[in-house]
Amino acid sequence: GDFAKVDLHRRVRCGFPEVVFGQGKTAAQIEAIFRKLLEHGQGGLVTRIGPEVAAHLKAAFPEGEHNVAGRTFRVVGPDGVEPKVGRVVIVTAGTSDLPVAEEARVTAEAWNCEVSLIADVGVAGLHRLLHQLPRLGDADCLVVVAGMEGALPSVVGGLVACPVIAVPTSIGYGAHFHGLAALLGMLNSCASNVVVVNIDAGFNGGHIAGLIARR
Amino acid sequence: GDFAKVDLHRRVRCGFPEVVFGQGKTAAQIEAIFRKLLEHGQGGLVTRIGPEVAAHLKAAFPEGEHNVAGRTFRVVGPDGVEPKVGRVVIVTAGTSDLPVAEEARVTAEAWNCEVSLIADVGVAGLHRLLHQLPRLGDADCLVVVAGMEGALPSVVGGLVACPVIAVPTSIGYGAHFHGLAALLGMLNSCASNVVVVNIDAGFNGGHIAGLIARR
Amino acid sequence: GDFAKVDLHRRVRCGFPEVVFGQGKTAAQIEAIFRKLLEHGQGGLVTRIGPEVAAHLKAAFPEGEHNVAGRTFRVVGPDGVEPKVGRVVIVTAGTSDLPVAEEARVTAEAWNCEVSLIADVGVAGLHRLLHQLPRLGDADCLVVVAGMEGALPSVVGGLVACPVIAVPTSIGYGAHFHGLAALLGMLNSCASNVVVVNIDAGFNGGHIAGLIARR
Amino acid sequence: GDFAKVDLHRRVRCGFPEVVFGQGKTAAQIEAIFRKLLEHGQGGLVTRIGPEVAAHLKAAFPEGEHNVAGRTFRVVGPDGVEPKVGRVVIVTAGTSDLPVAEEARVTAEAWNCEVSLIADVGVAGLHRLLHQLPRLGDADCLVVVAGMEGALPSVVGGLVACPVIAVPTSIGYGAHFHGLAALLGMLNSCASNVVVVNIDAGFNGGHIAGLIARR
Amino acid sequence: GDFAKVDLHRRVRCGFPEVVFGQGKTAAQIEAIFRKLLEHGQGGLVTRIGPEVAAHLKAAFPEGEHNVAGRTFRVVGPDGVEPKVGRVVIVTAGTSDLPVAEEARVTAEAWNCEVSLIADVGVAGLHRLLHQLPRLGDADCLVVVAGMEGALPSVVGGLVACPVIAVPTSIGYGAHFHGLAALLGMLNSCASNVVVVNIDAGFNGGHIAGLIARR
Amino acid sequence: GDFAKVDLHRRVRCGFPEVVFGQGKTAAQIEAIFRKLLEHGQGGLVTRIGPEVAAHLKAAFPEGEHNVAGRTFRVVGPDGVEPKVGRVVIVTAGTSDLPVAEEARVTAEAWNCEVSLIADVGVAGLHRLLHQLPRLGDADCLVVVAGMEGALPSVVGGLVACPVIAVPTSIGYGAHFHGLAALLGMLNSCASNVVVVNIDAGFNGGHIAGLIARR
Amino acid sequence: GDFAKVDLHRRVRCGFPEVVFGQGKTAAQIEAIFRKLLEHGQGGLVTRIGPEVAAHLKAAFPEGEHNVAGRTFRVVGPDGVEPKVGRVVIVTAGTSDLPVAEEARVTAEAWNCEVSLIADVGVAGLHRLLHQLPRLGDADCLVVVAGMEGALPSVVGGLVACPVIAVPTSIGYGAHFHGLAALLGMLNSCASNVVVVNIDAGFNGGHIAGLIARR
Amino acid sequence: GDFAKVDLHRRVRCGFPEVVFGQGKTAAQIEAIFRKLLEHGQGGLVTRIGPEVAAHLKAAFPEGEHNVAGRTFRVVGPDGVEPKVGRVVIVTAGTSDLPVAEEARVTAEAWNCEVSLIADVGVAGLHRLLHQLPRLGDADCLVVVAGMEGALPSVVGGLVACPVIAVPTSIGYGAHFHGLAALLGMLNSCASNVVVVNIDAGFNGGHIAGLIARR
Ligand SMILES: Nc1ncnc2c1ncn2[C@@H]1O[C@H](COP(=O)(O)O)[C@@H](O)[C@H]1O
Ligand SMILES: Nc1ncnc2c1ncn2[C@@H]1O[C@H](COP(=O)(O)O)[C@@H](O)[C@H]1O
Ligand SMILES: Nc1ncnc2c1ncn2[C@@H]1O[C@H](COP(=O)(O)O)[C@@H](O)[C@H]1O
Ligand SMILES: Nc1ncnc2c1ncn2[C@@H]1O[C@H](COP(=O)(O)O)[C@@H](O)[C@H]1O
Ligand SMILES: [Mg+2]
Ligand SMILES: [Mg+2]
Ligand SMILES: [Mg+2]
Ligand SMILES: [Mg+2]
Ligand SMILES: [Mg+2]
Ligand SMILES: [Mg+2]
Ligand SMILES: [Mg+2]
Ligand SMILES: [Mg+2]
Numbered sequence A, B, C, D, E, F, G, H: 001g002d003f004a005k006v007d008l009h010r011r012v013r014c015g016f017p018e019v020v021f022g023q024g025k026t027a028a029q030i031e032a033i034f035r036k037l038l039e040h041g042q043g044g045l046v047t048r049i050g051p052e053v054a055a056h057l058k059a060a061f062p063e064g065e066h067n068v069a070g071r072t073f074r075v076v077g078p079d080g081v082e083p084k085v086g087r088v089v090i091v092t093a094g095t096s097d098l099p100v101a102e103e104a105r106v107t108a109e110a111w112n113c114e115v116s117l118i119a120d121v122g123v124a125g126l127h128r129l130l131h132q133l134p135r136l137g138d139a140d141c142l143v144v145v146a147g148m149e150g151a152l153p154s155v156v157g158g159l160v161a162c163p164v165i166a167v168p169t170s171i172g173y174g175a176h177f178h179g180l181a182a183l184l185g186m187l188n189s190c191a192s193n194v195v196v197v198n199i200d201a202g203f204n205g206g207h208i209a210g211l212i213a214r215r
Helices: A010-014 A026-040 A049-058 A095-110 A124-132 A135-138 A152-157 A174-187 A202-214 B010-014 B028-039 B051-060 B095-110 B123-130 B135-136 B152-157 B174-187 B202-214 C010-014 C029-041 C053-060 C096-110 C124-131 C133-137 C150-156 C174-187 C204-214 D009-015 D029-039 D049-061 D095-110 D125-128 D133-137 D151-158 D174-187 D201-215 E010-014 E027-039 E051-060 E095-110 E123-130 E133-137 E152-157 E175-186 E204-215 F010-014 F027-039 F051-061 F095-110 F121-131 F131-139 F152-157 F173-187 F202-214 G010-014 G029-039 G051-060 G095-110 G123-131 G133-137 G152-157 G174-187 G202-214 H010-014 H027-039 H053-059 H097-108 H123-130 H132-139 H152-157 H174-187 H201-214
Strands: A044-047 A066-067 A072-075 A087-091 A114-118 A141-146 A166-168 A194-196 B044-047 B064-065 B072-075 B087-092 B114-118 B139-148 B164-168 B195-196 C044-047 C065-067 C071-077 C087-094 C113-117 C141-146 C165-168 C194-196 D043-045 D066-068 D072-075 D087-092 D115-116 D140-147 D164-168 D194-196 E042-047 E065-067 E071-075 E087-092 E114-118 E142-147 E164-167 E194-196 F044-047 F064-066 F072-075 F087-092 F114-118 F143-148 F163-166 F194-196 G042-047 G065-067 G071-073 G087-092 G114-118 G142-145 G164-166 G194-196 H044-049 H065-067 H073-074 H087-093 H114-118 H141-144 H164-168 H195-196
Touching: A026 A044, A026 B044, A044 G133, A044 G142, A049 A072, A049 H164, A066 A095, A072 C141, A087 A095, A087 A202, A087 C174, A087 D009, A095 A114, A095 A141, A095 A202, A114 A135, A124 A152, A124 B152, A124 G133, A141 A152, A141 A202, A152 A166, A152 A174, A152 A194, A152 B123, A152 D164, A166 A174, A166 A202, A166 B044, A166 B095, A166 D049, A174 B174, A174 C174, A194 H201, A202 C053, A202 G174, B028 B044, B028 B051, B028 B135, B028 F044, B044 B095, B051 B072, B051 B087, B064 B095, B087 B095, B087 B135, B087 B202, B095 B114, B095 B139, B095 B202, B095 D087, B114 B135, B123 B152, B135 E087, B152 B164, B152 B174, B152 B195, B164 B202, B164 D133, B174 B195, B174 D174, B174 H174, B202 C194, C029 C044, C044 C096, C044 C141, C053 C065, C053 C071, C053 D201, C053 E065, C053 F202, C065 C096, C071 C096, C071 G152, C087 C096, C087 C204, C087 F095, C096 C141, C096 C204, C113 C133, C113 D049, C113 G152, C124 D151, C124 H097, C141 C150, C141 C204, C150 C165, C150 C174, C150 C194, C150 D125, C150 F010, C165 C174, C165 C204, C174 D009, C174 D174, C174 H097, D009 E133, D029 D043, D029 D049, D043 E065, D049 D066, D066 D095, D066 H141, D072 D095, D072 D151, D087 D095, D095 D115, D095 D140, D095 D201, D115 D133, D125 H073, D140 D201, D151 D194, D164 D174, D164 D201, D174 D194, D174 F051, D174 G174, D194 E204, E027 E042, E027 E051, E027 F194, E042 E095, E042 F131, E051 E065, E051 E071, E051 H164, E071 E095, E087 E095, E087 E133, E087 E204, E095 E114, E095 E142, E095 E204, E095 H195, E114 E133, E123 E152, E123 F131, E123 G152, E133 G174, E142 E204, E152 E164, E152 E194, E152 G123, E164 E175, E164 E204, E175 E194, E175 G174, E204 F163, F044 F163, F051 F072, F064 F095, F087 F095, F095 F114, F095 F143, F095 F202, F095 G164, F095 H097, F114 F131, F114 G065, F121 F152, F143 F152, F143 F202, F152 F163, F152 F173, F152 F194, F152 H123, F163 F173, F163 F202, F173 F194, F173 H174, F202 G152, G029 G042, G029 G051, G042 G095, G051 G071, G065 G095, G071 G095, G087 G095, G087 G133, G095 G114, G114 G133, G123 G152, G133 H053, G142 G152, G142 G202, G152 G164, G152 G174, G152 G194, G164 G174, G164 G202, G174 H174, G194 H053, H027 H044, H044 H097, H053 H065, H053 H073, H053 H195, H087 H097, H087 H132, H097 H114, H097 H141, H097 H201, H114 H132, H123 H152, H141 H152, H141 H201, H152 H164, H152 H174, H152 H195, H164 H174, H164 H201
Parallel strands: A087 A114, A087 A141, A141 A166, A166 A194, B087 B114, B087 B139, B139 B164, B164 B195, C087 C113, C087 C141, C141 C165, C165 C194, D087 D115, D087 D140, D140 D164, D164 D194, E087 E114, E087 E142, E142 E164, E164 E194, F087 F114, F087 F143, F143 F163, F163 F194, G087 G114, G087 G142, G142 G164, G164 G194, H087 H114, H087 H141, H141 H164, H164 H195
Antiparallel strands: A044 A072, A066 A072, A194 H195, B044 B072, B064 B072, B195 C194, C044 C071, C065 C071, D043 D072, D066 D072, D194 E194, E042 E071, E065 E071, F044 F072, F064 F072, F194 G194, G042 G071, G065 G071, H044 H073, H065 H073
């Protein structure tokens, strides 16, 4: 349609097909974009969709997978069956950060990385994190997802040698200001291997981690 | 003078004499207030003073002590020679947080607490903090002073059983916004024994810690 | 489950079991965490739950108590029947601050403190507060809950000798910015025995007050 | 000159001549504006001037008065010798709020009101304020000047029947954000006879108080 | 009940009975407060109520008046039948500012002032305002209600000799930030007879205007 | 009615009739304003209306046009049938910016400009934009609508010689803060032919573009 | 040098040579850029320079003009001697806004427009503005420069038919937040022919006004 | 000394020795830390130092290198002479962003990467950037340094396949708010290979780029 100019060259230019930002798009619009991508031999991944849009896409592309918590839908393209390359480990501070972590997981998997998830190891109970040190040390790239004070990336960053992608979440209340507290914390991290993406941006976290881990 | 109504009842009402906020006051004004306090048998403590004011006060009250880093001047009153009660431990994330920690130290000492200081144990090098666990565990009240992402109080709070007074500092740059990042981090701490005072408020941190430690 | 790593050591380390932050968790998740805590001889307390979750928990743990206004549910553990230690007094500026005060009350009671509540004594009608002076003076620790301009902790702080935990609430409108006005007021309090927790953080206020009052 | 269009009709339209905002104007520009006002039988008042500008104006208008703390210069015009009408009382929370209070005083005096000043009666030592109740009750309009948490107008507002003009000051630090904390506190005052002007706006506070007190 | 301490002395102290802030109170709570006020010979006024609360109050107090747009309910007390004193004129910039203006109107009428309303005379069509000059000139106090850029109080303030109470509204979008743009505009007004109350604070605007107009 | 003072002179003064801001107005109010405009030979355009209001207006003015995405309703007046003058090109960064672009389109068409729309040419796929260079170069004025980082106006501005009206949208999440990120980006554009209107202000963008293009 | 890539094509692409942003550049760097521009037959204009840089440039290019208030230096290029096209009128609210207005003036003159300036006609003295109506009506494009509440563009916009470029200035104090208040006011203008540039951006205001006026 | 706990394990744990944050440290403190690092066979790098500190360090460590623009001083340790691994390309939008870029360059060089710098290729003159495409395509990791609207990382991100580290700078004025505008722009980038570090954080940008490029 006229409403979208699908960036079919992106896979060539950037190594990864365009991913559809589902928020504010109709199911029909997303279906049309997916058809165009598939026609050109590229897989489709859409983020930030609700259950109705997911149901529509599942009907249109029965082979696709819906990640309920992560609010994504993915159709693996002809190019999607390579061997796995690179290890991404996703870590969350609390249980409530899981939806953002799932969005990151699906995205990193779309890069054909080996992805694993460690949940609920926030800094107020440090032993929980220290138990996971071996798994952290194995990663090619870490994604650390945290709300509240967003301190986990700094602590993790000081324990590992690989890059840490910090994803602030909007989990918190009051002076959290919908993720601002966690975001600022992460931007001011005293650990120098920490970089930051937008609040709740599981997609960006998983994407860049996959890109780095594959190198 | 007419410019100030010294709150001489405060020691009775609140257990601690009024402390003079030096910022924006002249040396002569502070001297006058000190004289009034001393006349009434109370010690004098002034915070946030520059070197000229300190020199003036040293000349006026040779027995007084000037803490250069902490920017305080204190004259011990007739009531200032009780035995020490309660242990306050002050912890800083970085070297640059020391002036705020010194202001806290002087204030807690004015409560006749036993005060000690552990500097530069920020969360990006966790082993430095873990080495200090025994000293942390001995405290009746902790004051944790940190700039940058302000993560240290959360980590410390999860390791001890006593109250933690978190003092955010303005040490940082860019998205630190003069201490806002550290302040928000501390207010959103996932450790439930953490309470917060104003940015750079070493005085408040030391004061409340002394008050709690003496109980 | 895999979604949570219950911090069973916290009671040992910090003197108080982990409290579940209910927001964003399912009733089943909370039930599972409670069962784990109870298995280990610890009581369960969950905050920020809605009526459906409360009903589910009441069915699962009939001996538990639901505080409707405070939005908490508590199952007293085997360790919950000590004699009361320490007096916590909770004060609110207005009637609308009561839900936050109730969250504080339940939490301080879980510390086995004697807790009482004085409501609606905001600063625009000072005599109401002055009538309560004797009760204020009896407390080991005060929790002062206020929205709007958040002035009550400063006034109370100047009248008592014990620590004052200030809890800003989101009660207000316009330039209140969901509690920011009250929070900033409290952080800038001219009373030096005032410390601050997050906006609407009744849990944190009650927790730290219990911790201090028991000392 | 061409740089300014002096609003000579303002005295007719609004009952008070234009007051010159000195910040960013040269001494020569201010002198020229004063000459124009005086030619038209109006007095001159300039605010926010430094010592050099004041010296220049004193040389040009030896009969004028320089208020050093308030940073104003005033030349009484031919119209400036009426009997006093209306009582304005200016109250400050702290000693450091005095410069703003002085700007208010000079302005209210330019309305030919009877003006008095009560300094350093902040809310953390309530007895100081309560001692002044009779003087507060006598006022036709109050100006309450406060920095830090800006709580004083709420407390005063609840004790009197006349309008209270709240002037937040930039006195404070950290989360005070140059007066924002005090401003927000005053805008959210629970006392309904409180209205607010800009941070450090002693001129506006004194002006409106004079206008009201004269009625 | 225990939930509220009605400030029955306020009428004596401040000349006006306590007004109930309805937001977050139940109909039963408000009814109880009204009964207490009426027992003591004071009228009742509640603001910020929804239609269900209004219906409940109408049933309980059939003589009371519900202002639908202004979201108020008022029962005139035995003291409510004096002759009118003082003229308040309320001005709005746009049609959408009317609910706030109605809240102001009801409140000023509760002071027994003569109140009139001029709507939709925003600054982008100046002739509309200039046509109303005679009515503006007659007022003892003006209340100017405006959203968007909040420029109307400055323009009105420059045209009249009486005080102007500026009430910013949350009408606007985007960079209006729920009234912040209008609020800041009014606080920075170049007209010196302008004072400001909180965003959407029709009650405060009407209250202070009535207080001033009656003098 | 009394609720609105329709600015019938605006067409004479400003060359364009008053446009009704539909938000917060009832269908009946809008109908009444339209009837008044049409009586005076002016067309009616209302923005920011929902489907029910649109249905009411369609019933009242069957000749009117409802733009569903743009949320506008327009009745062409007797003056609406001149030949087209001036070319406006509207460009969007993403598909989700289309509603704002449609509001701009309807408004520019009401100026009798020739209007065209290029969608989804955001800066992360630059070739999409470069393909449109000839169409961009033909415009008399461009309207560039973008959310997220709001970078498109800067890039477009550097490629053309005509004015660029930048319209930030609220499309984004997290640190987008409802359009603030895009707005600040555009205000700081390094391209000097870029000017900015409010967030989501399609009306303002289309209006000013029409005004410029017709010159 | 290597430090800058002068955009020599800009005159072709955008109709106007690159203008040098002087802030943070050395006199030598600016001289080098000017030489490059002149070599290619283009004039040079630099903004935001201090007196030392200006002196250096005057020595290097004696034919250049230094606008002291506007802080610009301009060397007219071989292309700079066309007849004047288009009328730009620049309006300021106060005397203190003049430096920004001068920057705008120099820039619009570099477009070879006829430029005039009307100073100190702020909205609190409306007659001053109304006297200038004929001059305003003659403009092809207006630049309105205002600090404080930034209301002038709305009032001017409602009086004229041409585009109004609003330039907020940082003139103000307190809740002005260095121009934020004026900026937000202008972005929320109810006059639909108003567009906005950055705070203190006299260059941008003058540039776009020249571009529009020449059409 | 007691003032610092040098994290000598960091090279083992994280692959890179601790870098000294020079801001707020004395020359003597930095010298002491360097001596400790060198004793342990690690090189020393300090950032954010002024000229006096640099002179002191040059005297103490004559073999060290001072980067004047970048405000760094580096002493290559015994471990500093490996062959170069990985290509980092640093890109700046403007000339004024160079100091931040230099800090990044020195840091990435300390990782023994091959580092090159492309300056002044901001988005308003796109051809300048497009000329550099081959060099951009060769990088293992890009660092993109930009102030003003911060759009460059999005455009670059869409043209390359490697990770892009976006470093916002405080270069700008007015609504730039000391780098906030650029920071928010970068966090909201529509290019998914963009991650962000703090404002002016050249150190962090160079560090993470080196870490990634070496992989
Ligand atoms: N209402 C509350 N506000 C803030 N923190 C809470 C609250 N309730 C529980 N917590 C803390 O949240 C932690 C548990 O978070 P979670 O793992 O998400 O259940 C506990 O250790 C408590 O300290
Ligand atoms: N200190 C002050 N704060 C705010 N406004 C002031 C102050 N002093 C004078 N004014 C106002 O500024 C206007 C004059 O501004 P100007 O034309 O720049 O001299 C006068 O009409 C006064 O209302
Ligand atoms: N979508 C819109 N955004 C901003 N302003 C608008 C919009 N639609 C109409 N307006 C302006 O709002 C004014 C009318 O406001 P009102 O009197 O409330 O209908 C008109 O003169 C238009 O300039
Ligand atoms: N310019 C800089 N910006 C941010 N962090 C830095 C900078 N330079 C050094 N650091 C970090 O600061 C830590 C040391 O802080 P300190 O203990 O205060 O010297 C190091 O581990 C670095 O990761
Ligand atoms: Mg947990
Ligand atoms: Mg250190
Ligand atoms: Mg009450
Ligand atoms: Mg005092
Ligand atoms: Mg209207
Ligand atoms: Mg797209
Ligand atoms: Mg003026
Ligand atoms: Mg350049």
